[in-house]
Amino acid sequence: MHSPQPERWQQVDEIIQRWATHGRSGLLPCLLEVQDITGYLSPELCAHIARHLRVPEADVYGLISFYSLLYDRPVGRVVLRVCDDVPCYVRGSSELLNALQEALGLEPNKTTADGAITLEVHPCLGRCERAPFVLINDDEIGPARAEDVLARVQAHLQSAPSTLSERAEDPAATEEGTG
Amino acid sequence: MIAPILLRRVGHIDPESLADYEAYEGFRALRQVLMRRPEQVVEMVKASGLRGRGGALFPTGVKWEAVARQPRRPKYVVCNADESEPGTFKDRVLLEGDPFAVVEAMVIAGYAVGASKGYIYVRGEYHRAYTRLSRAVSVAREAGYLGTHILGSDFSFDIEIRRGAGAYVCGEETALFESIEGKRGMPRQKPPFPTEQGLFGQPTLINNVETLACIPWIVRSGPAWFREIGSPAMPGPKLFCVSGAVQRPGVYEAPVTITLRELIEGMAGGLPSGQEVQAILVGGAAGAFATPEEMDTPLTPEALQAIGVPLGSGAIMVIDHRVPLWEVLRRVARFFAHESCGKCYPCQLGTYRQWEIVERLARGEPLPGDVERLRDIAATMADASICGLGQTAANAILSALEKGLVSVPTPA
Amino acid sequence: MKDQITLTIDGQTVRATPDATIMEVADAMGLSIPRLCYHPHLTPNTVCRLCVVEWEGARTLVPACVARVREGAVIHTASPRVQRARRVILELLASTVDLSESPTLLAYAQAWGADLRRFEAGARRQFPLYDDNPFYVRDYNKCVLCWRCVQTCADDLQYTYALTLGGRGFHSHITTAFNRPMPETTCVFCGNCVAVCPTGALKGKVAFLVQQGTPVPVALWRARPPR
Numbered sequence A: 001m002h003s004p005q006p007e008r009w010q011q012v013d014e015i016i017q018r019w020a021t022h023g024r025s026g027l028l029p030c031l032l033e034v035q036d037i038t039g040y041l042s043p044e045l046c047a048h049i050a051r052h053l054r055v056p057e058a059d060v061y062g063l064i065s066f067y068s069l070l071y072d073r074p075v076g077r078v079v080l081r082v083c084d085d086v087p088c089y090v091r092g093s094s095e096l097l098n099a100l101q102e103a104l105g106l107e108p109n110k111t112t113a114d115g116a117i118t119l120e121v122h123p124c125l126g127r128c129e130r131a132p133f134v135l136i137n138d139d140e141i142g143p144a145r146a147e148d149v150l151a152r153v154q155a156h157l158q159s160a161p162s163t164l165s166e167r168a169e170d171p172a173a174t175e176e177g178t179g
Numbered sequence B: 001m002i003a004p005i006l007l008r009r010v011g012h013i014d015p016e017s018l019a020d021y022e023a024y025e026g027f028r029a030l031r032q033v034l035m036r037r038p039e040q041v042v043e044m045v046k047a048s049g050l051r052g053r054g055g056a057l058f059p060t061g062v063k064w065e066a067v068a069r070q071p072r073r074p075k076y077v078v079c080n081a082d083e084s085e086p087g088t089f090k091d092r093v094l095l096e097g098d099p100f101a102v103v104e105a106m107v108i109a110g111y112a113v114g115a116s117k118g119y120i121y122v123r124g125e126y127h128r129a130y131t132r133l134s135r136a137v138s139v140a141r142e143a144g145y146l147g148t149h150i151l152g153s154d155f156s157f158d159i160e161i162r163r164g165a166g167a168y169v170c171g172e173e174t175a176l177f178e179s180i181e182g183k184r185g186m187p188r189q190k191p192p193f194p195t196e197q198g199l200f201g202q203p204t205l206i207n208n209v210e211t212l213a214c215i216p217w218i219v220r221s222g223p224a225w226f227r228e229i230g231s232p233a234m235p236g237p238k239l240f241c242v243s244g245a246v247q248r249p250g251v252y253e254a255p256v257t258i259t260l261r262e263l264i265e266g267m268a269g270g271l272p273s274g275q276e277v278q279a280i281l282v283g284g285a286a287g288a289f290a291t292p293e294e295m296d297t298p299l300t301p302e303a304l305q306a307i308g309v310p311l312g313s314g315a316i317m318v319i320d321h322r323v324p325l326w327e328v329l330r331r332v333a334r335f336f337a338h339e340s341c342g343k344c345y346p347c348q349l350g351t352y353r354q355w356e357i358v359e360r361l362a363r364g365e366p367l368p369g370d371v372e373r374l375r376d377i378a379a380t381m382a383d384a385s386i387c388g389l390g391q392t393a394a395n396a397i398l399s400a401l402e403k404g405l406v407s408v409p410t411p412a
Numbered sequence C: 001m002k003d004q005i006t007l008t009i010d011g012q013t014v015r016a017t018p019d020a021t022i023m024e025v026a027d028a029m030g031l032s033i034p035r036l037c038y039h040p041h042l043t044p045n046t047v048c049r050l051c052v053v054e055w056e057g058a059r060t061l062v063p064a065c066v067a068r069v070r071e072g073a074v075i076h077t078a079s080p081r082v083q084r085a086r087r088v089i090l091e092l093l094a095s096t097v098d099l100s101e102s103p104t105l106l107a108y109a110q111a112w113g114a115d116l117r118r119f120e121a122g123a124r125r126q127f128p129l130y131d132d133n134p135f136y137v138r139d140y141n142k143c144v145l146c147w148r149c150v151q152t153c154a155d156d157l158q159y160t161y162a163l164t165l166g167g168r169g170f171h172s173h174i175t176t177a178f179n180r181p182m183p184e185t186t187c188v189f190c191g192n193c194v195a196v197c198p199t200g201a202l203k204g205k206v207a208f209l210v211q212q213g214t215p216v217p218v219a220l221w222r223a224r225p226p227r
Helices: A006-020 A023-038 A043-053 A057-066 A086-090 A093-104 A146-159 B018-023 B028-034 B038-048 B060-069 B090-097 B099-113 B127-142 B173-180 B209-221 B223-228 B260-267 B301-306 B325-339 B345-363 B370-384 B388-392 B395-402 C022-029 C080-096 C103-111 C148-153 C192-196 C205-211 C216-222
Strands: A078-083 A117-122 A134-136 A139-141 B076-081 B117-122 B158-163 B204-208 B237-244 B250-255 B277-282 B288-290 B315-320 C005-009 C012-016 C052-055 C074-076 C136-138 C164-166 C173-175 C202-204
Touching (some): A006 A023, A023 B173, A057 C164, A078 A093, A078 A146, A086 A093, A086 B237, A086 B315, A093 A117, B018 B099, B018 B127, B038 B060, B038 B099, B060 B099, B060 B204, B076 B173, B076 B209, B090 B099, B090 B127, B090 B209, B090 B237, B099 B117, B099 B204, B099 B209, B117 B173, B127 B158, B204 B209, B237 B260, B250 B260, B260 B277, B260 B315, B288 B395, B325 B345, B325 B395, B345 B370, B345 B388, B345 C080, B370 B395, B370 C080, C005 C022, C012 C022, C052 C080, C080 C103, C136 C205, C148 C192, C205 C216
Parallel strands (some): A078 A117, B076 B204, B117 B158, B237 B315, C005 C074
Antiparallel strands (some): B277 B288, C164 C173
């Protein structure tokens, strides 16, 4: 099947080839950079990366399942990370989180049915001077009020390009071997 | 109050401008260093009495010397910018506001210990810091501060930046190495220490961001000047991250002789009117609680030790009287259960059971013997865990119990 | 012959070579230091912490399997701190994992006074039985995460890399790439992982079926190849 966005698959291949020379030490940055484009790391993509970086597939999976910013299944186009650690809690993160859950109809660590928004409760995000703090993808909001967060989420949904994974198949399925 | 040193440029220069950095003393320390012998630089850091600002307070010069003496090549310099201790954000402020300082300090470190390659491992959630650092590294490289024959000398050094991917444990130095090597970030049993076998099994100098940020100033103004600031056991300026129930949460620079009260009521503007201090969590989730009565304690390691509190990363989380403290403890317990890497049994199992028990206590529904269970888990994690995560995972909870900050509900 | 050093273990003065581990020296003295992850043919991973001992002057306990002896060291292999750590680790394990086929661990529990039901109010790790190939079954409810199978499958012996650790913390577990059935992995069914498993989590198919009460010829017939 033909990918509708060949230039983005090309980006993925460029990333993989750039890190391939690093071998295993290139694995984490490669996965992070690829995920920035694809949204998540599918089994096919991982097999592809494993082959080019010469790392066992099992180890690639072991790595993804260890790091909380790596995803082995689709997540929302907009990922909302609400800090609920001590400094944010003291400044109202619980109320904020409840309001967001209610407005989005989402439990923590779940994604909306249309695959648009994921809500995560996050350990301390290190922006305690702006508590309560929320990350919307890499956009920072703090001190955050629920209505501001929701408005910003809407803005992101309208402007953020959909991730590759929502539209296309994985490269391993379409083009065999790139390196 | 002394003029800020570490924060001198933060907010006053364009963090993306090399010219701004150079206009504010930038890269002068490096020029000075390249005219000296590496041993002299190590000696200077030793003489300054600088101790690691990541939380462990290890004497920095001793570390530098140990790596410098290693005959094996290659050696590495690693900047630990995986700041993830709850309530800690000083390194982010430095990286976002003064990224060239870390680059300059790493080149100096590389020269001193004989390394030609450096890594900066930046927390994955610190997007802006990562962008600014990446820019600073490439700009510095173009300007000849990185790369081969730095400033026309025989010394070559370059820096690669790595992003973390959401694992607090990677702030532990050996877990950080594992992560750079492309593995699950699980700490190694020490010894061997990083100075002998660190990144890729090679001698490695690993320092925290704030520690490195002190280096150019030590070179510029001298170890004696550095020792005049702070206390004999903890010389130099220190960054404190004041958060929670204060008017002006933020990063404040002060010598460690400052008291908790001066920091909270003075620099951070005190609590909003009508609120009182209930407790202060010092040092992060791995830290311990100070009571309102202990607020006149200076933040020197000795004075803090006397009240059973570690300085740690310099996190000062102020909790006002309206906050249910069990809710705070729940979050601390949840944090460690979430962040345990799962390698060694005491931490893998202990952090989870601790969380379950704290949840029961917070709900007011403990089982008979739960406090004894907590104490046994705490002692076992502290004694038998591989790394600092497990060894400190019960500290805050134990300190709240021991200082009577929370009352223990009686089992039904 | 290497230079001998002198140290004290449990009040006895002993001589040893400086590259010896505490465990080796203690074993030679006839002391019984418990161990679980340790295996003489595998790289020590120091995960179980059952072999920890108290080294006077050290801040924490040290794992005897890798800590090397030093001149003048004073070591206690069963001090109160050591005893508590071992007891609590065994109690925590018993609350998480089915130890019914780990006679060694059950004996340790008795020896160190562990109350196996002390943490039973907590969650257990639960997994389906993986019966996906004709040669062995995987029952991770019995897995203590000693890593032996993963290491055996990888660089310590077989260089097959079918297994990995997944998840983290309490939710760590042994798995394959994307938890695929074993026949869809690089597994060559060498059986080495089964051989090193200390708790019955990995078991030969025939042994498993016999244990279930299935007569062996039928067992073999039932153990048909994958689709």
